[in-house]
Amino acid sequence: VMSPVNIQELMYHNLPADYMEILKWAGEKALSMGAKVYAAGGIVRDLLLGIECLDIDLVVEGDGIELARAISKEHQGRLREHNQFGTAKILFPDGRQVDVTTSRTEFYQYPAAMPQVEASSLHQDLYRRDFTINAMAVSINKESFGDVVDYFGGREDLERGLIRVLHNLSFVEDPVRILRAVRFEQRYYMSLESHTLKLAREAMHNNMLARVSTERIWEELKHVFLEPRPGLVLARFMELQLWPSLFPGVEPEKVRPVLDKITRSLRTLRYWNVVEPSEIWMIYFLAVLHFSDWTVASEVCRRYHLSKRQTNKVAAALGGWRSILKKLQEPFGVTMSELARQVKSVPGEIYPLILCYLTGNSVKKRFRHVLNAVFYNKPQINGKDLRLLGYEPGKQYKRAMEALWQARLDGVICNRQEEMNYVKKYLVNFEGAKDNV
Ligand code: CTP
Numbered sequence: 001v002m003s004p005v006n007i008q009e010l011m012y013h014n015l016p017a018d019y020m021e022i023l024k025w026a027g028e029k030a031l032s033m034g035a036k037v038y039a040a041g042g043i044v045r046d047l048l049l050g051i052e053c054l055d056i057d058l059v060v061e062g063d064g065i066e067l068a069r070a071i072s073k074e075h076q077g078r079l080r081e082h083n084q085f086g087t088a089k090i091l092f093p094d095g096r097q098v099d100v101t102t103s104r105t106e107f108y109q110y111p112a113a114m115p116q117v118e119a120s121s122l123h124q125d126l127y128r129r130d131f132t133i134n135a136m137a138v139s140i141n142k143e144s145f146g147d148v149v150d151y152f153g154g155r156e157d158l159e160r161g162l163i164r165v166l167h168n169l170s171f172v173e174d175p176v177r178i179l180r181a182v183r184f185e186q187r188y189y190m191s192l193e194s195h196t197l198k199l200a201r202e203a204m205h206n207n208m209l210a211r212v213s214t215e216r217i218w219e220e221l222k223h224v225f226l227e228p229r230p231g232l233v234l235a236r237f238m239e240l241q242l243w244p245s246l247f248p249g250v251e252p253e254k255v256r257p258v259l260d261k262i263t264r265s266l267r268t269l270r271y272w273n274v275v276e277p278s279e280i281w282m283i284y285f286l287a288v289l290h291f292s293d294w295t296v297a298s299e300v301c302r303r304y305h306l307s308k309r310q311t312n313k314v315a316a317a318l319g320g321w322r323s324i325l326k327k328l329q330e331p332f333g334v335t336m337s338e339l340a341r342q343v344k345s346v347p348g349e350i351y352p353l354i355l356c357y358l359t360g361n362s363v364k365k366r367f368r369h370v371l372n373a374v375f376y377n378k379p380q381i382n383g384k385d386l387r388l389l390g391y392e393p394g395k396q397y398k399r400a401m402e403a404l405w406q407a408r409l410d411g412v413i414c415n416r417q418e419e420m421n422y423v424k425k426y427l428v429n430f431e432g433a434k435d436n437v
Helices: 008-014 017-033 042-049 064-074 121-127 154-160 176-187 194-205 214-225 230-239 252-259 262-271 280-289 294-303 308-329 336-345 348-356 361-376 383-388 395-409 416-436
Strands: 036-040 056-061 078-082 087-091 097-102 137-139
Touching: 008 017, 008 042, 017 036, 017 056, 017 064, 036 042, 036 121, 042 056, 042 137, 042 154, 056 064, 056 121, 064 078, 064 087, 064 097, 176 194, 176 214, 176 230, 214 230, 214 280, 230 252, 230 262, 230 280, 252 280, 252 348, 262 280, 262 348, 280 294, 280 308, 280 348, 294 308, 308 336, 308 348, 308 361, 336 361, 336 395, 348 361, 383 395, 383 416, 395 416
Parallel strands: 056 097
Antiparallel strands: 036 056, 036 137, 078 087, 087 097
C-alpha cells in the first residue's frame, strides 16, 4: 500500500488557472453547504501521469445539483440538470465542461466483508467504476485540497502499468468495459493485469458483448477511432479475438499489416499539408473494412446505424482505393489530371490507407504531387474574369473551370493568358454545341 499523497502542486502546474479557481471555489462553497466535493476519475489518473485532461468530473457528498447551480452561476456556465439522477452538467463558454454527480449511499448493498467504516458515499461511487486507475479521486475541500483518495490501489497500478478491475463481476455488469480495458491499455502502453485478462476472456467466451446494444459498442468504437493510436487498439482487439463480435464477417489477417502503419500515414499526410478529412474516425473504420466485400462492409455499416451519407462515403472509398493505388504504381499512360480526378473523387478519409500501400519513395512522391494538385493547384483566373468575358457563373462555367484545372495539371497551360484563352475557347465551343442541339 502506498503512502497518502497530496497533488495540489501538480494540479497548479497541470490544470488551467481558471479551472483551479473553479475547483477551489467549489470546495469552499461545498463547505458552506455542509457538503464534501471531490474531482474523480480520469482527471486524477491523468494528473498522476502528467497528461493533460480537460474533463472534470465532480462527486459531491451532499446536494450535487445545488452545488452545480452555484458553480455555474458564479462562473458563467450553462447548466443542464438531470434531477432524477442527481447529476448536472456545467457547460462553459470555451467549450469545456464539468460533470457533477451526487454520490448516494441508500441504494447500495455492500459485500459482507467490506468494513462499514469505509462505506462513505464517495467510496461507493468509486467502487462502481471500471478500473483501479479510473477509480481515484482528489479532494478539493478546503481542509484537504489535493489529497488523493485511492481505496483500490489505483496509484500502484498506474506505476506498474496495470489495468485492473475492482471486482470479478465488472465485465458482467458492463461488457463494454472489455473494450475500454484494451483502449486504456494501449493508450497508456500498459497491460491488462492477469486476473483481469482472465475475467475479460471469460466474459468474451460467454459472449457478453452480444448483450450490449450496438449503439453502445459503436460509441466505444468511435472513442477508439479517435484515440492517438487506434491501430494498436484494433490490433489488440484482433489478438483477443474480438473482431468477430465487433466486425462480423471481416477477415482480420488481411487488415493486420495496415493497422501498424495507418496512424503514421495520417501524420505524413498532415506533414504534406493535405487538408484534414472531416471524419477522422472513418479513417480507421475504412482501414477495418477495406479488404472486405461490400456485402460484409455494408452489413457492418448497417449494424452500427451509419447514416445514408456516411454509408455512401464508405462505399465510395472502398470502391475507389484499389484503382487509385494501381494507377499510382503504374504511372505509364496515366495523365496527372486523370490521377487527380480519381483521387478527388474518393473521400479524403481513404488517403491514409492508400499511402499505407505505397512502397518506394518515387511512388509516394507521386501521390504527394497528386494530392498537392488536388488541394492547391488552382487556376489563376476566377469567376470575376469570366464575368468580364460576359459569362455568368453556372453549370458550364463550372465545367470550364474543371477542364481548365485538368489542362493545367497536364502542363498544357502555363500562364494567365493561356488560361483565359482556354476558357474562352471552351465556352465558345460549349455555346456552339448548345446551338447545334
Ligand atoms: N466508467 C465505468 N464504466 C464505463 C464507462 C465509464 O466505470 N463503461 C467510469 C470510469 O471509471 C471513468 C468514468 O466512468 O473514470 C468516466 O467515464 P469516461 O468519461 O468515459 O472516462 P475517462 O476516464 O474520462 O476516459 P477518457 O479519458 O477516455 O475520456
